[in-house]
Amino acid sequence: MGNKEIQESPVLTHEDFKSDQMVKWCPGCGNHAILNAVTKVFPLVGHKKENYVVVSGIGCSSRFPYYVSTYGFHSIHGRASAIATGVRIANQKLSVWIPTGDGDSLAIGGNHFIHIIRRNLDVNILLFNNKIYGLTKGQYSPTSEMGSVTKTSPFGTIEHPFKVGELVIGAQGTFFGRVVDNTPKFITEVMHEAAKHDGTSVVEMLQNCVIFNDGTHSIITDRETKDDVQLILRHGEKMIFGKERNKGIALDIDGLKVVTFDPNGPIPDEILVHDMENPSPGVHLMLAKMYPPQFPIALGVIRSVPANTYCRLLADSITHAKANQKIKCVDDLLNSGDTWEI
C-alpha cells in the first residue's frame, strides 16, 4: 500500500460496496435506506476500498457490516466504539464507521459512547434511533419517550429519555448531524459531511421500526406536515422553514423562538444564520433540543467544529518521543539505568 494517503484510489461506485449477503432486515425497515446511503457515500469519501472498516455491536442496525463489502467486525453489545477505538489507533489510514442503535450506544454502551466523543477519536458513528429495542422484540430503550407503552412498560415508561444531540454536545462532541430515514439523498449529503469531519462524528438517524414502534417519528415525517416541522439547516444560511417558507428561528432572552413573517417581504434580521462551526455549544444545543409541536426538528449538520483529534495528537507525541528520547530500541531499554557485570 506504500505510504500514500487517501484519495488515490481507482474510481469506485455504489455497486463496489454492496455485499453478496442477503439483507435480513424487515421489509419496510428504515435501515434499508440508510444502507443504500452508506454504499453511496463510501465512493464519495474517496478512500481505497480496503481502508474502510465497519465496526458494530449488537442490535438490528449492528448487522450492517455483513451488508457492505468492506472489512467488517460485528462484535458484542455496546462495545463497537471501544473496538473501533483500537482499530483506528492501530492504523491511522483506516476510515472507521460505527453503525449502532439507541440501545447499543446509549444503554449498554453509554460509557464508551461518551468517551469516544470526549476524545474526539476519528470515527463516524451512525446512530440508528428508533426509540425501541427491535432485536429483542419490543422493550423500551433509553430514547423512548416518557410514558411509552412497550412490552416491559405496559403502563408506560417512567424514565426520562436521552436526547442524542444533548448527550453528544454534553460530551464535547465536535460533530452532530441528524437525518430521517426517508430522505436518502439528504442522508448521503450529511454522511459525507460527517466523513469529511476530523474527529468523532455522530449522525442521528431517526429510523422507523415498522414492527415494534411503527410511526414513532411520524410527527416529523408525515408528508402533509413535514415541511412545517422540519428545519433543514445549512451552514451560512438563515434558519427558515415551513411549506410557505414563512417561518424562521430567532433567539431572545428566553431561548429560541419561532418567528412567522411574510414570505414575499424581506427576511427579518432577527432570523438566525446557521453557523455549524461556532465552538460555543449554546445555539447548537438549543437547536438539537428543538422538538415538535412547539418547534420544528432541526435536521442536517447541527454542529461541526474543527478540533484536535486523538489520533493526530497521539501520532505527534510518538513522533516527538522518537525524536527526543534516548531509548531507540528494546536493547537500549534493557541496558538503561543501573546495570552491572557479574
Added chain:
Amino acid sequence: MSTSKQIIERDSVVVKFVGDSGDGMQLSGTLFSDAAALAGNDIATFPDYPAEIRAPHNTIAGVSGFQVHIGKETKIIGDKCDVLVAMNPASLKANLKWIDKGATIITDVDAYDEKALEKAGYQSNPLTDGSLSSYKLITPPISTLAQETATQYGMDTKNAARTKNMFCLGMVYYIFNFDLDTPGTLIDKRFKKKPDVAKVNKKVLEAGYNFAETIEAFESRFQISNVQLPKGRYRNITGNIATAWGLLAASERSGRDLFLGSYPITPATEILIEIAQHKSLGAKVFQAEDEIAGICSAIGASFAGSLAVTTTSGPGLSLKTEAVGLAVMTELPIVIVDVQRAGPSTGMPTKSEQADLNMALYGRNGEAPCIVIAASSSSDCFYAAYNAAKYALETMTPVILLTDGKIGQGSELFRIPKVADLPAINPPIVQPNDPDFKPYRRDPETLVRGWAIPGTEGLQHRIGGLEKTDIFGAVSTDPLNHEKMVNNRYEKVMRLANRIPKQEVTGCVDADTLVVSWGGTKGSVETAVKEVNKTGKKVAHAHFSYIMPLPSNTAEIFAKYKKILVCELNTGQFVGYLRATHPDFKYLQYNKVQGLPFTVSELVTVINNTL
C-alpha cells in the same frame, strides 16, 4: 571507640523496613536492595503495603513495609527477617511474627509516646517492659537525630522530620559494610530535580552510618557471600516492569506495533505506567474508560494488525470475560495479563494469591479455550510475557498470562538478554490479494487461521461474535458446523503443546515423590525441595509455566512417581485441573489462601510429612 567488631559471614540475610505508609519505607528498601545488588549480592525484594494511600497515622492498618533478601542465591523473599527496621510501635507490633529470636530490631524510640503505643494496641512500652529481651534491640532517638542533622543543613523542620528513613538506612548500610558512595548516587538520581533535598538526605544517611559506627550497640556486622550466577550483565527488575519489557521486546521482534489498552488496577498498574513511558519505541498506550474498553480496544487493534495487550487484575478480568470470548470466537491474537491478587471481589488488593486460574481456564460462556501461561518469578515475567505475545500472534488465539502481586511488585536480579537472541515470532499474515484467502481457512498442521489485516488490498471480510462457517466465515447456525468450529478452536490450542518446551523435572529426579507447583511460587517450592534433598531425603520438583495446554510430556513425568504433591496458593485449582486432564494419577495437595507467599519452612514440613 573501638570499631573492631565481630564479622558474621552469611549466605543470605533478610532485612525488612516497616513504618507508616508515607514514612518512605519503599524508598529505603529500594535504595538498600540496589546498593546490595551493586555490592555483588543476589537480591529479591517485596513491597508489603496497605491499600490505603495514607491510612491513619501510627495504626496497624497503616503499616507499610519493604522486605529485601540479599545473598549468594535469593530465589525467595525469605521467610523471617534477620534485621527489622521499625519506625513506630504499630509497625513493630505488626511485624514481630516475621522475625526470629536473636534478630536485630532497630526502632525509633522517639515514636514510642503514649498515644502511639495506645494506637498500636500496646498496654505497656515494649522497649522497656522486657518483652523484646530475646532480640538485639537498638533504640536510638532516630527522629531527633535525623531532624537535627537535616536542619543543620538548612532544611525546614517539617521536611527535616521526614528524613528519618535515611538515618535508619545509614545505620543499616553500616551493619552490612556497604560503600556510602552507592546510595549517594542513587539518592542523586531519585531527587534529580531537587539537588538540595538530595544533599540533605545524603548528609542524614551519613549521620546514621556514623552514629551506628560510634555507638557500642552493634557488636557484629554482616559479611554476605557474593552472588553465584552465570556471567553476564545484570540489573534489578520488578515483575511488572519485566512484563512491560517482554511485551515491548515481542513487539520489536515481531515487527508489530504494541497496542496496550488498559484501565489502572492494583497490582497491575505499573505495567501500564511503564509502557506509557516508551512512546519512542512506537508503543501506543490507551488508558481506557473501563476494563471492558481496555480489552475491546485491544481486540480492535489486534484486528487492525497490532500486537494487542490488556493488563489487569482479577476484578478486571471478570469484567473482560465477554470480550475474551469474542477474541476466542474471532480468533484474534491478544495478550491478557492478570497480575493476580487475593479475591474474590475486591478482596485484598495488595495481597497475592493464585486463585484466578479457574477463571483463566474456564471463565467464559460457551466452549472458549484460551492459552494460559504463568510467570514463575519477577525476572521470568519478561520471558513469560514475550512467549505469551509470541504464541498469541502465532496461533491467532488470546493468551492469558498469569503473574501475581508478589512477583509483579517484587524484584530480583535479571540477566539482560539481547533482543536478537530471543526466539523469532512469525504471525500468519495473509498477503494482499491472496486468491486462496478465506477468513477461516486453517493451516492443516496447526489449525491456525490467517491474519488478514484491514488496509490490505483484496482481503475484505467480516468477522464477529456470531458462529461462522468453517473456512468461509459466513454466519451460520448449522449444528454440525458449530461442533466442528468448537473442536477446531479447542484442537488449535491443544496442538500448541507440540511447540512449547517440554516439562522439566529438577531436584532428585529418581525420587518416589514429585512436588508440583506453578506460577509465582517457584522460588519457595524450589528452595524447599533443595533443603529437603540436602538432608539426604529424595524429592523431585516439576514447576509448570504452561498451563493450557500442558506440556506434552506431563503424563509421562507423572507416571514415574508414586506420590504427586501439588502446592498452590488457592484451595486447589491446579490440582483440580490435573485431576480432570490427567485422571490416571493420584494427587496430594497443599494449599494456602492467606494472601501470603509460601514460607520455605512450611513447605519443608509438608514435603517431609508426605515422603
